[in-house]
Amino acid sequence: MYGWIWRHLPGPAPVKIVEAVVLVLMVVALLLFVVFPWLEPLLPFNDVTTV
Structure with missing residues (x-):
């Protein structure tokens, strides 16, 4: 694929x-700002239980 x-x-x-670095940065930004907040x-x- 690469x-x-x-x-x-x-x-x-x-x-x-340079283009490959820009593509990687765009994918990272998409993950950080769109995918991870949605997920x-x-x-x-956050479902922590203590015994």
Whole structure:
């Protein structure tokens, strides 16, 4: 999969590196700001019981 992405990025190798870093940062931002906040209420981490 990474090879497919690398082959389809335009430009020479230095430009591809910058584009790949930007893509990774966009995925991380999407996860942090959209996916994880949506998923957090569904996780059982706040259901703490003490005995």
